[in-house]
Amino acid sequence: MSIAEIKSPWVKQQRLRWLVIALNLIMVFFLIHPSMADIPETVNGVYLPPQSCERTISKAIYYAELAHLNAVVLHVKDPRGWIYWQSKHPIAREIGATHCRYSVEGAVKRLNAEGIWTIAKIDIFEDSLLAKKYPEVGVLDTHTGGLWADKKGLHWVNPYDRRVWDYNIALCKELVAMGFDEIQFDYTRFPSDGNLTRIRYPFVLNSLTRARCIGEFLKAAYAELNPLGVIISIDVFGLTAWKTEDFGVGQVLEDIAPHVDVICPMLYPSHFPAGFLGWKKPGQYPHRIMELSMKQIKKRTSKKIRPWIQAFWYTTKEIIAQIDGLLGTGTFGWTVWNPSGHYAVTYRALAERMNTTFPEPKFYPSLVELQNNNDRVIRGNSRTIHFTNYREGYTILSLEESKDGHKSAYSTPVAVIDTLDEAIMDRILLRRNIAFRRMTNKATKKALIADLLCKDLNIDPRRIRPVPVYIDWHKDCRFTLSLPQERHDHYGTMIALASK
DSSP: OOHHHHHHHHHHHHHHHHHHHHHHHHHTTTOOOGGGSOOOSOEEEEEEOTTOOHHHHHHHHHHHHHHTOOEEEEEEEOTTOOBSSOOOOHHHHHTTOBOOSSOHHHHHHHHHHTTOEEEEEEEOSBOHHHHHHOGGGBOEETTTSSBOBOTTSOBBBOTTOHHHHHHHHHHHHHHHHHTOSEEEEESOSOOOSSOGGGEEOSOOGGGOOHHHHHHHHHHHHHHHHGGGTOEEEEEEEGGGGTOSSOOSSSOOHHHHGGGOSEEEEEOOGGGSOTTGGGOSOGGGOHHHHHHHHHHHHHTTOOSEEOOEEEOSSOOHHHHHHHHHHHTTTTOOEEEEEOTTOOOHHHHHHHHHHTTSOOOOOOOSOOHHHHTTSOOEEEEOSSSEEEEEETTTTEEEEOOOOOBTTBOOSOOSHHHHHTTSOHHHHHHHHHHTTOOOOTTOOHHHHHHHHHHHHHHHHTOOTTTOOSOOEEEOTTTTOOEESOOOHHHHHHHHHHHHHHHO
16 A cells, blocks of 8 residues: 555544544533543552553552552553554554554453553554555665664654654544543654664654654644543653753653643663763662652643653662652652563562562462362353362363354363363462463463363364363363263262252
8 A cells, every 4th residue: 555545544634633623622511531530649650561461450450559559551552563452543454553462441441440540651653563564654764765773673653744643643542532541652752772873754844843843743632632631641761851952852841841741751760871960870879860850850840740760670779769769859659660560679669668568469269268169060051061079179171062043152172261260270280280470361371271181182172072071180180081980970960950
């Protein structure tokens, strides 16, 4: 598809821009999005990366209550251009941007239900997918004539191109409709690494400076998103707090602040250059970096400031030092950044500040808690597909075929294994020497166990029939078609009772 062919959705969006704004302004009088409520006085939270699973969300919810956290930042569009929800945008669909490793829709629904402030982090101008599909909107390389790439080998789109603006603003509207309280722009800047001397922008909008360009994008985005009742925030380099002029990326506080609600400087102490404030290694002064940077930035704007705290490479002591450095500076709150989403050290630091210890989260009942339960029977449309005797430690499973127009939800080994208690899954994997971690999600476990079932029965998963499959998870944890007579009789009795 050529640029001429893709102009249609973008041009239509451009022509309808003011109509959409007008309609949004009218709608706001009749519909109040949940985000119209005042932003919390203090927002403290953690960042979760795109590969976060349902268990990671559960863990964030668990520690939110213990550590007095009330926000989660979900990474919904990354620098590669992948988006992690089912977008209906024609360009997103055309370039194959949807990459759903987990359900953003489900995550934001769960977090909202828990009263947690939900922040959608969307990366704007570093977008490899969009640039590769439509080089006309990309940042070009003067030596090759093709797309320019940064140190990571990723491509950027032209920050001056209004078609890029419209694409990202349209995606933000989908996120607002999904229920996010806040949209957080990241990579809302020009490139900062790689061979910058080889960069060529296809055109420069109205001869704008880089800082003015970023400001104009934010102004356009705010005009369309603010009437929807969502809070707008932006991530900026830590040096933005100190630099009053553009240092090459287009981030100048005075051009940004008028068009956002919250500014989120990335004040990672280890990222400040050697010699900053006379320190050979600024990363060794986490308390002072936070304190002095916050005081500096607050001299220049009255907007709410919510800095990022560095939770990678640092010890509990250094994380505590950053938080303590923010106290007394009038900060709006903070969010914690770890690119992998691992916060064991952070939670220990928060517990230490509270002079307590946080118990480890428990996601499901243990075998000890289950062992005195009554027998469990699950029926499908026409047959029993699950029977567990907790006291004696065994389970009998069966697939169910779809028939007579009734589709069965239990027609595959994975679907039937899914009915097992997760503690029983753990028991099976441990006894069969299959490695897994405490945070391994149930989907991974049931796939591993379904594979074991097929191997034990020596059968192709597509050819397994609806017959009783027995596993004594109290002993050898192997699947078999042979049931001890006494247990077979008890199974039959319980099935008969459940059928009445």
